[in-house]
Amino acid sequence: MELCSFLTLDSFITDPLTHDFMRKALLMSSLVAAVCGFLSSYLTLKGWALMGDAVSHSVMPGVVVAYALGLPFSLGAFIFGVGSVALIGFIKQKSRVKEDTVIGLVFTGFFALGIVLVSKIKSNIDLHSILFGSPLGISLSDVKQTIFISLLVVILLSIFRKDLMLYCFDPRHAKTVGINVFFLHYLLLTCLSLAAVVGLQSVGIILVVAMLITPGATAYLLTDKFDNMTVISVLSAIISSLIGIYVSFWFDLETGGSIVLAQTFIFLFAFLFAPRYGIFKLKKLFAGYK
Amino acid sequence: METINYQNFRIEAENICVDYNGKVALYDANLRLKPGQICGLVGMNGAGKTTFFNALTGFVNISKGKIRINGESVRSAQKDQTIAYVPQNEGIDSQFPISVWDVVMMGRYGSMNIFRSPRESDVQAVKDAIERVDLTDHLSTPIGNLSGGQRKRTFLARAIAQRASILLLDEPFSGVDIRTEKLISELFIEFKNEGKTILLSTHDMIHVREFCDLVLLINKTVVAYGETSEVFTPENITTTFGGISPDFLFGPES
Structure with a gap:
């Protein structure tokens, strides 16, 4: 480790930027963080954390099959992501098993299928990079794909921002005033699958769910306004990505894990010191000085 | 402002049935309401009150029967903003x-x-x-x-x-303070004068007597329907609530 480089904050930040792979990693991870952070506010409010977990794990066999067939892996991931949700809905409707149980059994089944497929299909798929992400080894075609998908999701979420908020808040009212609830449901699921695909690259399948849950939860503790919640969620996701990548560079740590840990620390900070909803309510502490 | 024809029906539900995966929640239910009418929907928990609302708003599909809103389909009522649904306080996430x-x-x-x-x-x-x-x-x-x-x-x-002409209210009086209760009852009179049609579910028998021109007693299907003064009898109420005597429901004074 080059500890001498730590002497100035300036070099702490600029040194990594001299490497091409670091510039790419920072850019890609920020983009992914923005997408997941945006979506995260909806998932948090809709109570879809477990659904995020399910979809992100279920894309695994899709990725493997797509690689084997030479298709873009986002396509395979997308089909299996949405497929898993449809299957969850079907089993729930046709059996007496409770929803959380169905979600748990479907996504672990899909995930296991993915792992088995990896071991059977002889290819150059690196299981480790799927599971834990490889933001430092992103190829050019991956960069293009990530940018395309991220933009698509951000545009969709921006257009239907208010409808999705209403759908999360009061779907019955949405239906009553003629808004297409079925469409919004699948729009949110589609965005979730796509976000899982891009998130997979930076933090991997296992930790991508953190990207989809933690920023929203952090923002939820910090504000009572929906728009602010989205902004805070996106910012906290981007900041933790940057922190995670720098820390992993300087201390030679696993990048995906570092990013998620940074998010977790930001959440803990909000949990303890959020002005209204934190344990130590900062507002009250400051009020003493006025 | 469109003129209101008080003779046309706002809500017409004919023999409607709703089932959730084969489990019947409501069957052969009928309801007809005109502009300016306030109707109370009374029944036990699980008697199909919310299901009835859901069918009228199109939130669930009916498996049999017909619903007409202002003479048209539920779908076009949704497009025309005809129906407004006021949820129970418990039905919404107050931390949103x-x-x-x-x-x-x-x-x-x-x-x-x-x-x-x-x-x-x-x-x-x-x-x-x-x-x-x-x-x-x-x-x-x-x-x-x-x-x-x-x-x-x-x-x-x-x-x-x-600006809906039909209001569906799920337990409008539960968990509210006196001031709100007074305000809501004043609004009901204004709505009635504006020619709006109101269907409200309630557990409170006193509110039915106070506000409702009509009452619809249900227990998976219609037990009784008509003018409150005629239909809201101890016998009908006992049937609706599965044999629990009205003394218990009304308290000792009635």
């Missing part, structure tokens, strides 16, 4: 990060463009509606910081802003 203003504005979404950007007329409708429920001091208050009564009034304002 949203202000009174934003909730009431949701009443206008159905008639806005795809981005839901409010026009001047939408802003005015929201302002007026909030004023009518006396919440002007709480425009930007998050709904989590409101009392139960204020929250109920917020959703009433949403229905007013929507």
Whole structure:
């Protein structure tokens, strides 16, 4: 480790930027963080954390099959992501098993299928990079794909921002005033699958769910306004990505894990010191000085 | 302002059935309501009150029967913003990060463009509606910081802003303070005079006597329907509530 480089904050930040792979990693991870952070506010409010977990794990066999067939892996991931949700809905409707149980059994089944497929299909798929992400080894075609998908999701979420908020808040009212609830449901699921695909690259399948849950939860503790919640969620996701990548560079740590840990620390900070909803309510502490 | 023909039916439900995966929630239910009528929907928990509302709003599909709203399908009633639904306080997430203003504005979404950007007329409708429920001091208050009564009034304002001609209210009087109860009952009289049609579910027998011209007693199907004075009898109520005597329901004084 080059500890001498730590002497100035300036070099702490600029040194990594001299490497091409670091510039790419920072850019890609920020983009992914923005997408997941945006979506995260909806998932948090809709109570879809477990659904995020399910979809992100279920894309695994899709990725493997797509690689084997030479298709873009986002396509395979997308089909299996949405497929898993449809299957969850079907089993729930046709059996007496409770929803959380169905979600748990479907996504672990899909995930296991993915792992088995990896071991059977002889290819150059690196299981480790799927599971834990490889933001430092992103190829050019991956960069293009990530940018395309991220933009698509951000545009969709921006257009239907208010409808999705209403759908999360009061779907019955949405239906009553003629808004297409079925469409919004699948729009949110589609965005979730796509976000899982891009998130997979930076933090991997296992930790991508953190990207989809933690920023929203952090923002939820910090504000009572929906728009602010989205902004805070996106910012906290981007900041933790940057922190995670720098820390992993300087201390030679696993990048995906570092990013998620940074998010977790930001959440803990909000949990303890959020002005209204934190344990130590900062507002009250400051009020003493006025 | 369109003229109201008081002879045409606002709501016509004929022999409607609703089942959830083969489990019957409501069968052979009928209801006909005209403009300016207030009808109480009375039944036990699980008797199909919410299902009835859901069928009228199109939130669930009916498996049999026919529903006409202003002579047209439920689908076109949705497009025309004809029906407003005021949920039970328990039916909404009070911790959702949203202000009174934003909730009431949701009443206008159905008639806005795809981005839901409010026009001047939408802003005015929201302002007026909030004023009518006396919440002007709480425009930007998050709904989590409101009392139960204020929250109920917020959703009433949403229905007013929507300019719906039919109001469906799920337990409008449960968990509200005296002031809100008084305000709601005054609004009911105003709504009635404006020719709106109101269907409200309630557990409180006194409210039925006080506000409702008509009463619909249900227990998976219609037990009795008609003028409150004729239909709201101890015998019918006993049947509706599965044999529990009205003494118990009304308290000792009745």
